[in-house]
Amino acid sequence: MRPANRLRWRLTLLYCVATVISGAVLLLLVVAVARGLPTADTAVPGAEIRLARPVPPPRDGGLIHLGQDASDRYTRQMLLVPGLALLIMVPISLGFGWFFAGRVLRPVRTMTGSLQRISGRNVHERLAVTGPRDEFKDLADTIDGLLGRLETALDGHKRFVANAAHELRTPLTVEHALLEEPLIDPAATVGEYRANFEQLLAVNRARGRLLESLLTLAGSESAREGGEPVDLDALVRLALAERAAELTRNALRVEATIRPARITGDPTLIARLIANLCDNAIHYNEPGGVVEVTARVSDGHARLVIANTGPEVPPDQVDRLFEPFQRLRRVSDDGHHGLGLSIVRAIAQAHGARVLARARHGGGLTIEIVFPFRDGEIALSHIGKVD
Known part of the structure; x- marks a missing residue:
């Protein structure tokens, strides 16, 4: 048989x-x-x-x-x-x-x-079963939905790999040039060697930060709900204190409204989420600008809102900024790789939180993370967008 x-x-x-x-x-x-x-x-x-x-x-x-x-x-x-x-x-x-x-x-x-x-090459195909609705058609429609989600995940994975390869290729090219330059110049001095080595160290540190961000992004996407009680307000105060010198150096003013707000999650990942939002608000600001920070409980939700002044952000480009390696204005040597907000979204998704983002009138960006309470703990929901 x-x-x-x-x-x-x-x-x-x-x-x-x-x-x-x-x-x-x-x-x-x-x-x-x-x-x-x-x-x-x-x-x-x-x-x-x-x-x-x-x-x-x-x-x-x-x-x-x-x-x-x-x-x-x-x-x-x-x-x-x-x-x-x-x-x-x-x-x-x-x-x-x-x-x-x-x-x-x-x-x-x-x-x-x-x-x-159906394979990775033709994952776009569907069963597309026709006829009256019965158990088999429900099964086929469920499989088609699964194939659609799989196609989206595969496309995102391909884009991520391509962007990561491009970002990693740039420091490799720079390192090769710095190593080759003194070798092809017989008259190179010790000072020139030293200067090249210092640049190599800077490139190496930048590549290390990129790899660390990639690992954080991968770990955030594979995390699960649960964790331990986390004082959101304490983590926000700590993040601002650690960046006080940078805020002063860029002549940025902080307007903070911080109230007690306890959530449940991974404290390390939540701290990284807050740090990335603060760094984004500082780096993409303008001299003498403002960083607005709010942490509070409102309408049964724990809310973290970080807004900044800065260049005008087209409303139709806001969602794109949360994709890996996407920046509004690309600068090759600014030490940033366009992973900050994608890590924020991944950590929020891992905890089930909603990410609400909108362009500010007059320039800048407002990002809100919403942690709704459920049965005395944080129950986090899906990604969204502010109307």
Whole structure:
């Protein structure tokens, strides 16, 4: 028996067993009815009972008497033909069962063949089952939805790999040039070697930060809900204190409204989320600009809002900024790789939080992370966008 036909054989045998049991029950009913027919003890005076061969009425007009042998023969005759018919129905029911099982399983075989042809090259194809809605169509629609999500994930993975390869290729090219320059110059001095080595160290540090960001992004996307209680307000104060010198150096003013707000999650990842939002607000600001920070509980939600002044951000470009390696204005030597906001989104998704972002009128960006409470703890929801 081929493995592909096991279910078909099971359905066939099930159909056959159901037919035989139904026939046996019907035969038992026939026997019960036959036993209830009139006999010598229950005969009515003057009545005539006709069997296969007519029985003449008695001369004295009395009762009709059937012997026990005649009654038994009568019962056997009533059981014989239905019993033979039941035996004949066994192979017939097997044939019909095999046919009907094949018809029932035909959509499964069709979907299986289509799925076997789908691979990474043609993941865009769908089963696209038509017809009235039933269990098989619901299954096909569910599989099509899964294929759609898989296609989106694969496309994002391909873009991420391509962007990461491009970002890593740049420091490798710079390192090669710095190493090659003194080698092709016989008159290179110790000072020139030293200057090149210092640049190599700077490039190496930048590549280390990139790899660290990539690892954080991968770890954030694979994280799960749960964790431990985290004081959001304390982490926000710590992040601002650590960046006080940079804020002063860029002449940025901080307007902070920080209230107690406790959430549940991974404190390391939450701290990285806050740090990335603060760094983004500082780096993409303007001299003498403002960084607005709010942490509070409102409407049953713990909210973190960080806004900054700065260059004008086109509203249709806001969502793109949360993709890996995407920056509004690309600068090759600014030490940033466009991973900050993508890490923010990944950490929020890992905790189930909503990310709400919008362009500010007059320039800058406002980003809000919403942590809704549920049963006394933080239950985080899907990514969204501010209207």
